[in-house]
Amino acid sequence: MNLGRHIEHTNLNPTVDSYAIDQLVGEAKEHGFLGVCVPPFWVKRAQREIGSDKILLVTVAGFPLGYNMTETKLEEISSAIDNGADEIDVVWNISSFKSGNPWTKIEIAKCAQLVHDYQKLLKVIIETAYLSADEIVSACKLCVDAGADFVKTSTGFANAGAKVEHIALMRQSVPGHVGIKASGGIKTRDQAIQLIEAGANRIGTSSGISIVTQDT
Numbered sequence: 001m002n003l004g005r006h007i008e009h010t011n012l013n014p015t016v017d018s019y020a021i022d023q024l025v026g027e028a029k030e031h032g033f034l035g036v037c038v039p040p041f042w043v044k045r046a047q048r049e050i051g052s053d054k055i056l057l058v059t060v061a062g063f064p065l066g067y068n069m070t071e072t073k074l075e076e077i078s079s080a081i082d083n084g085a086d087e088i089d090v091v092w093n094i095s096s097f098k099s100g101n102p103w104t105k106i107e108i109a110k111c112a113q114l115v116h117d118y119q120k121l122l123k124v125i126i127e128t129a130y131l132s133a134d135e136i137v138s139a140c141k142l143c144v145d146a147g148a149d150f151v152k153t154s155t156g157f158a159n160a161g162a163k164v165e166h167i168a169l170m171r172q173s174v175p176g177h178v179g180i181k182a183s184g185g186i187k188t189r190d191q192a193i194q195l196i197e198a199g200a201n202r203i204g205t206s207s208g209i210s211i212v213t214q215d216t
Contacts, residue, residue, distance in 0.1 A: 002032075003192055006201070008058055009208045010037040010183070012156065018045060025049040031212055037089065037204055039063075040080050047084030058087045058123075061111070064157040066091030066125070070107045077114055087121040089152055089181070089204075094127055097139065105146045112147030123150035123181055128166045129158035136166060140173035150202065154184030161185030164198045171199025189214040 009028045011020055021042045026049070028036045035056030038046045043059050050057060061076040062068045077088050090111050096104040108124055115122040124146075126139040143151045151170055153162045161184020170180050182195040183204030189211045192203050205211065 001193065001196070003189065003196075003203070004032040004208070004212050005034050006192070006196060006203045007033045007208045007211065008035040008037045008056070008181070008183075008202055008204045009033040010156075010204050010206050012037065012039055012060065012063070013206075016042070018042070021045055022049055025055070027209060028055050029053055031209060033208055034202070035087070040076060040083075043080055043083040043085050056086045057084055058089060059085045060089045060091070060125075060155075062091040062093075063089075063125075064091060064155040066093050066127070067095045070103075070110060073107070073111060074114055077111060081115070081118045081120055085120070087123060088115055089123040089125055091125045091127070091155060092139075092143070094130055097135075097142075105142050108143060108146035108148060112149075116147065121149040122147070123152045123179075124148040125152040125155055125183075127155060127158050128153045128163070128170075129160040129184075133169060136169050137173045140170050144174050144178050148178065150179040150181050152181035152183055152202075152204070156184045156204075158184070162195055162200075164194050167195050167198040167200050186211070 011024050037058040040059050059080045062073045112122050124143045162182035179201040181202040182200040186205040187207045
């Protein structure tokens with residue numbers, strides 16, 4: 001298994017600096033990672049560093065809590081794409097979802113429409129740490145119905161990240177054309193493989209180098 005082609009090499013640390021962004025892109029080139037995931041502020045610089053290399057440039061919107069106003073998320077998405085982002089990982093409004101508010105789906109649909117207008121991809125972070133099994137199923141179906149291209153487990157800022165059982169449940173809950181991104185606390189090669197075997201298409205991690213260089 002070529003793990004590097006599943007990995008979005010990630011640095012969303014609050015204190016990430018320009019040197020760390022340049023290093024992240026350089027490491028992605030060196031190790032053949034599928035993409036990099038950076039904060040919105042650093043998208044333009046990351047694009048410059050990527051140059052002509054075939055590395056996906058991913059950023060976030062509504063990060064990390066997701067209860068921003070929809071208009072704010074849409075502006076973030078538009079700016080990120082203008083700056084060179086290929087894919088947007090938006091944090092859904094779990095506060096709205098927990099309230100049973102129909103706006104949850106409307107917001108995702110608005111985000112999906114905007115992203116698709118630019119022929120880019122939208123991943124929706126549902127933060128599985130805060131959801132029951134039934135809620136994970138409902139969340140996945142809602143995201144699919146609203147037009148999401150991927151459903152993603154976690155921001156990495158909650159009290160738990162990706163779990164194999166959650167990935168398996170998500171895979172059962174979405175059609176084959178919808179991807180699943182596992183993220184949050186993924187540190188080892190074995191962990192990454194287990195998540196992929198459970199149904200994850202992408203691995204978001206800051207530990208990509210150690211994962212691909214660990215002994216098989």
